[in-house]
Amino acid sequence: MNKIFLIIQREYLSRVRKRSFILTTFLVPLFFIGMYAGVFFLTKKSFEDTFAHVYVIDQEGSIISQLVSNKNITYEQATGSLDKEKESLQKREKNSYLLIIPSDFYSSKDIEILSAGKPNISTQSEIKNQLAELIRNQAYERLGLNAESIREIDDKINISAKEISETGEAKESHTEIAMGISMALAVLIYLSLFLYGAQVMRGIIEEKVSRIVEVIISSVKPFQLMMGKILGIGLVGLTQFLLWITLTLVLTTAATTFLVDQQEITSQLAQNSQSLGDETIKASTSDINPTKFLESIEITKLLVCFFIFFLGGYFLYSALFAAVGSAVDSETEASQFTMPITMPLLLAYILSFGVLVNDPHGAVATWLSFIPLTSPIAMLVRIPFGVPTWQIVISVVLLIAGFLLTTWAASRIYRVGILMYGKKASLKELIKWFKYKN
Amino acid sequence: MLDIRNISKQYGQYYALNDVSLHIPRGSIFGLLGPNGAGKTSLIRIINQITAPDTGVIYLGGEPLRSNHIENIGYLPEERGLYKKMKIGEQMLYLAQLKGLRKQDALQKIKAWFIKLQIESWWDKKIEDLSKGMQQKVQFIATVIHEPELIILDEPFSGFDPVNAQIIQEEILELNKKGATIIYSTHRMESVETLCDHIALLNKSKKILDGSVREIKNAYKSQSYKIKLAQVDKSSSPILTNSKFDISSFTNFTDDYELIIKLKEDSTLNQALLEIIPQAKITHVSEIIPSMHDIFIEKVTQIKNEKN
Structure with a gap:
């Protein structure tokens, strides 16, 4: 019996002492940490990258006051004329957009977004969502519906799947x-x-x-x-x-x-x-x-x-x-x-x-x-x-x-x-x- | 020391050993001879308890073979080797501990052997960094480190250079003098005559001959002699008068002649010489002793003839 321990000991030590064992043992967690950190920093960086300044030329007039700035996006009233703003867009900070809202916005549902570089999809959809909300609200009003009560009718379904355990207690699944x-x-x-x-x-x-x-x-x-x-x-x-x-x-x-x-x-x-x-x-x-x-x-x-x-x-x-x-x-x-x-x-x-x-x-x-x-x-x-x-x-x-x-x-x-x-x-x-x- | 009684071992339809019995006296150097495939390694593996016999018993020092007997046996297999990547010192320690030595004793003994064979500086080296001859020295130490009573060497000199073979042979003789019994297995039959005092011949899984080297040789003497002659009367050569012996060969060299004779039954060498003396001048007489190889061939042929 003593001898099998000698064998186990040799097999164990000869492998654990190997450089490759020590390397993989320490590198694998570092690799995971690296991935974790990488995901974190990339996410953080992407937030910085996608933060958008949107300059709004509001030809309709009532829209700009209804747009809400948040962590990802700020809306600002463009002060200059259309041509002037187009020109200055190049010189503005990174991720600057020029949003042009036509006077017949509610009927045409057309807007125009100009940017120096390629427009960011999440910024676009953010703008789109906010404007869609405005159109919807305006439509509710036109039809004489109460926007608040409509919003109360939640169209989202939250599934809360629960499984019954052996003890009969319901667990979240x-x-x-x-x-x-x-x-x-x-x-x-x-x-x-x-x-x-x-x-x-x-x-x-x-x-x-x-x-x-x-x-x-x-x-x-x-x-x-x-x-x-x-x-x-x-x-x-x-x-x-x-x-x-x-x-x-x-x-x-x-x-x-x-x-x-x-x-x-x-x-x-x-x-x-x-x-x-x-x-x-x-x-x-x-x-x-x-x-x-x-x-x-x-x-x-x-x-x-x-x-x-x-x-x-x-x-x-x-x-x-x-x-x-x-x-x-x-x-x-x-x-x-x-x-x-x-x-x-x-x-x-x-x-x-x-x-x-x-x-x-x-x-x-x-x-x-x-x-x-x-x-x-x-x-x-x-x-x-x-x-x-x-x-x-x-x-x-x-x-x-x-x-x-x-x-x-x-x-x-x-x-x-x-x-x-x-x-x-x-x-x-x-x-x-x-x-x-x- | 070792009593092997009626050992048989079968692999499927094939007999590796067929009713083999041997007695190996304490303190002897015992040659286990036979061609490749005769069953030598199978027998050795059974003695080492690597495999078990189908039938038969082995007694070591009077007791039936037990598992802790392996601590009294040192075995150098024909197919040998060491862990290539392991340091030599650690490896020796491991092998010695597997043979039942305690760590402290093992360390002491390994160091003593390393000093004796002048390889103290090798402790931290790896086997793969050593030459083949050096590896074999290390392997030999590993075989005898636990001071076994019985040392089994299977083709110990194969692959050794002459210098190292000599060193190892001397060490074997010294261990034998100190009381160890040695089993020396080989298919090279000529090599045992200088080293062994007892032998057994195996062929095709059967023992065909065993005993002390002297007895066997005496038994297989062919009553042949080599006689050198000078000044033979050329006209009368070869010797014509030979009532006491037969002439096996007569060779004419430039300076002298060589005559091989075989005595007739009930004749003595003296009588034969008396016949030759008047006919030629004798310069040399020696008995022709059969080599182990000759004995083996003779025995195998004899068995074959008996069967037919």
Whole structure:
């Protein structure tokens, strides 16, 4: 037993000390922070860029007083004649517009916007919306309707989808965010199972090619060597995830505390969507409360499930990768075997962008989240949509059974494979190895 | 030291070992001989508990083989290697600890060996930075670092340059003097005669011969002698009168003649020489001792003939 710890220790330390491990561990969170900061600064910059000065030549007369300036736009009465204003538009500050409202505005509904550069779409729609409002109000008045009461009849529908939990309490349901989180988890699990499983395979091929394997297994059982490697690399994976989570949290907190005011971001993001002038977006963004959502999907439950399914999936697939690694003499030779064993994973991954998120409680999704080869991805994709606990338990139990079975089968191939040098392994050969007595 | 009783190992329909029994005396240098594919490596892997026999038992020092016995065995496999990217010192420490040594003891022993083979400066080097000969020195240390009672060397000199082979051979002899039993497996049969005191011959998964080198050679003596002659009467050559021996060959060199004779049954060398003396001047007589290779060929042919 002591010896398996020695193996785990070597596998772990030799990887954690590598420059590439340290680099990826620190660069990935920095990359995320960088993206976060990038989005923030770009958003901020775009606000500055789109802030518009609109000089109005109001030939109708009553319009200018009804236009309302806000954070994105200011309206100013143009003082000069039309020609003069056109001329001076070039010399005015960035994002200056000349808005010409004709005297027959209410009947013709024509306006003219002049600008030095290319006109900004959100500024245009802002102006358009305000003017449309004026036309509507004027029409209500003409028809003898009360504009105020009309406005009370709200044509927007706010959907507040709630799901009934097992305890019967209604929870807010946010399909869009659940989808986003699901897809992110699918990508993360898929990549990491591949990444660490392939590391196990590569480690075994390295031991086989460098011929140290026979020296080692004259000291420990082949099974100990295989498990030591799987566990050691699994710990590397866990370390990396924990460091990523911690570093990302620390850096984001630091960045938000020291660099920006949280309120400002929220208000600016909200304004950004408003400035697009699209009412549906306005409705949906203002409705979503991120903290409320995270509460509704229980972030701790999600994290715990992530680690359980990552580890379960990792053990299962790395055992398969180990069997492949032991059977071949080079990585190029390995591809003919890695293809079939990773097919279920690939299938679950692809489906996670279709069937799984569209119908997370349907038959296909439910079955896929029970089958051990696909459950690490399928179940995690479903969890943000709310999965009954009994289903998660069944899935975990099947996953554990699955990896015990694959580990056992893989170790039978492994013990023979690592000592077969320069022999081309076929599936038939592998089955023969599996049947050998000890 | 090691008692191998009726070991058989089958891979599918193919027999790797077929009812092999061997006794390896304590303190011996035991040559395990046979052509490639005879079953040597299969037997060694069973002794090292890398694989288990289908039938048969192995006793080490009187006890049936147990898993902690591997701490008493040092094994240099034919297919050998080390972690290329790992520092040599750390690697040795790892291998020594896997053999059950405690960290402190392991460190001490590794340092002693490094000083002995004058490679102290290599501790932080990586294997990939060493020449092949140097790697093999390191590999040899890894095999014997835990001072095993039984050292198993599978083709230990393949790939060694003559200088390093000599160094390693001396180290092997020294370890043997200190009490270690050594199993030396090779397909190059001529190389064992200087080193081994006992041998076993394997062929096609079966043991065909074993015993002490001296006994085997005596048993396989062909009663042949090489006799050098000067001043043979040219007209009467070769020697005509030979009632006590048969002439296997007679070669005429510029200065002298070489005669190979085989004694007839119940004749002695003295009687043969007495016959030759009147006919020629004898300058040299030596017994022709069969090489292991010859013995192997003879034994294999003999078995074949028995079957037919």
